[in-house]
Amino acid sequence: MFIDEVEIWLVAGSGGNGALTFRTEKHVPRGGPDGGDGGRGGSVVFETDPNLSTLLDFRPGKKYRAENGGHGMGKRQYGKHGENIVLKVPPGTQVHDADTGELLADLAQTPQSEVLIAGGRGGRGNVHFVNSVHQTPKFAEKGEPGEERRVKLELKLLADVGLLGFPNVGKSTLLAAVSAARPKIADYPFTTLVPNLGVVRADDHHNFVIADVPGLIENASEGAGLGIQFLRHLERTRLLVHLLDVSGLTGRDPLEDFGIINRELEAFSEDLAKLPQVVAFSRIDLLADRSGLIPLRQFFEARGLEVFPISGVTSEGVRDLILHVWTKLQEIPKEALKLSGVVHITNNARDDDDPRRFTIVRDDEGVLVVSGKALERIVSMTDMGNEYAVRRLQRQLERWGVFTKLKAFGAAEGDSVRIRNAEFDYVDEDAWGRDEAEGENDDEDMEVTV
Ligand SMILES: Nc1nc2c(ncn2[C@@H]2O[C@H](COP(=O)(O)OP(=O)(O)OP(=O)(O)O)[C@@H](O)[C@H]2O)c(=O)[nH]1
Ligand SMILES: [Mg+2]
Structure with missing residues (x-):
């Protein structure tokens, strides 16, 4: 039995979905878009507390969750931000990634407080996607799912x-x-x-x-x-x-x-x-x-x-x-005493914001798996049940060179492609996208700025 070593799950709050709503006025059944943004998900925060000397209060295997952000609403109303979860630990606690062993935070000082996982971003409501061509965007972003991570807390007692x-x-x-x-x-x-x-x-x-x-x-x-x-x-x-x-x-x-x-x-x-x-x-x-x-x-x-x-x-x-x-x-x-105070913020969102950076591999079943943090985040924030949102995603993927690189990688017509939770069939670029490129390639001015 160890009281001073415990594995737990940290779950950041998901961002709330952006709203897909239109103004309603008397005699005008469908006015302009007015869907507000989803709120940011709560973060997972660690804080040292000098009154603690053990990790006994943590339940092994338990999921410690921050609150999800609220969904955006009509009339441009923002969703509420999710509450952070603040986990109090004795000074001297180290947080390691349970899978890789990587040191994520060394909580040696008092007071010291560190954001271990930032909450998911809120999705933008449809009001953000209006531009000169599209006056009535019929889609909104979903909130970014909260990151989940298994960590090991370890306490090296700071005894004299x-x-x-x-x-x-x-x-x-x-x-x-x-x-x-x-x-x-x-x-x-x-x-x-x-x-x-x-x-x-x-x-x-x-x-x-x-x-x-x-x-x-x-x-x-x-x-x-x-x-x-x-x-x-x-x-x-x-x-x-x-x-x-x-x-x-x-x-x-x-x-x-x-x-x-x-x-x-x-x-x-x-x-x-x-x-x-x-x-x-x-x-x-x-x-x-x-x-x-x-x-x-x-x-x-x-x-x-x-x-x-x-x-x-x-x-x-x-x-x-x-x-x-x-x-x-x-x-x-x-x-x-060797107290380093090293901290790595593990939030995906902050690590890499360039959707043009991704890798492609073919998995055992022949599926082409595209991975890249920013790219995956955008896919996870796309409402796959909404054809307008999906079309926009396709245009973004094209702009970021996903299809060109898939072709260069040897993708053939009909191959399955997976990006995070989205799976689609590869279509040779010459066979699609022409008509899109003309009338629909209209959102250059709404570059995703997440
Ligand atoms: N008479 C006497 N008995 C002692 C003394 N110190 C400890 N004991 C007894 O020795 C036994 C063991 O004492 P503990 O303090 O549990 O020993 P420990 O070193 O902590 O043992 P572990 O936790 O097993 O490593 C107990 O029955 C104590 O009452 C002492 O100075 N005099
Ligand atoms: Mg003893």
Whole structure:
């Protein structure tokens, strides 16, 4: 189970359809066109919220939808814009395309808000298509369908300090002793299955964040135990507190444990292995005779590591440890965190506005598939049930060189051609379009400006 990695769907609102209406006046059954534009669809927006520390509120697989735009109406009335959907995430959340893995947004700052998918454009009402030749355009544009995208949200916890240690050494107990966090604590390994965060009060004005992660075991970096998936939470910390059980009750050798865990860190990431460590001897309340700790302490101090004997149960030594950690944190700059803040706006509409840029491929069934973002958008906004709209589309396709390129590609009379959801039979250009070119090629001045 991961609380900090979740796949969801984002659905931008579709634009509303433009209206196909005509003015009605007394004694004039059909006046001029007066169809208004559809409203823009709502966008999908992410916003950081410093009060959040998990992605638990997101339901895996759920579709998070922005509102659709309203349809245009008669009397040139615009449709209402769709409401954006604003998804709140903890700082440190990254949004990836679930299919390609591409990083779409790195939401590291507070406040930070990013439009992940812009809503679909509203279709234009027929009033826009009046020109010197066509006084009564009998078509309107449909709204642009809202883009849908599956994304993976990933939270790398922005903790200052990570707790490191074998299972059952008392990491969660320590977190509970120093913060308001109430992680599950029990006397068996792998009690903690997901990372817990706690805010620790250093003094009246300063806090820092500790992350308690599941215990590590030998070969964790190769997937043993709960594996490495949690090690990456420690990647963005600035300091590690390495807990060693010195009570002798578990039969573990603290020195051996220390070596094993550090080897796992090195195997996982060089950066992680380089983080400064503070050693905490855990469960000292269980030791009646503490003389055995002296050589152990000397071993670490000889290697430049500070040692703090503690008990999360009685709180002995805990305050000293915390004060020491706080002092050290002040020496380690926060800039060490790698926060990029990179953002790509994924909206198709903004990426490529030139309908002359498209590609043609023949699919397995022999259908000629024409793809190009602007071109596909215009096709998706064409009302295929309306012969006037379809005729206009044909003229546009011709103007943008679609038929010429299809011919050059080897299209033969009767081949099927598909552009997005529209499929039609290829007709050799010499056999069609002549009559259109004369009287009907009248919309040069209403170039699509989407
Ligand atoms: N006597 C004593 N018991 C402790 C101390 N710290 C932890 N324990 C006990 O040790 C057991 C394990 O403690 P946890 O805090 O759950 O250990 P953990 O390191 O978080 O374990 P995982 O989540 O499994 O990795 C519990 O039964 C605790 O009550 C301590 O300082 N003294
Ligand atoms: Mg635990």
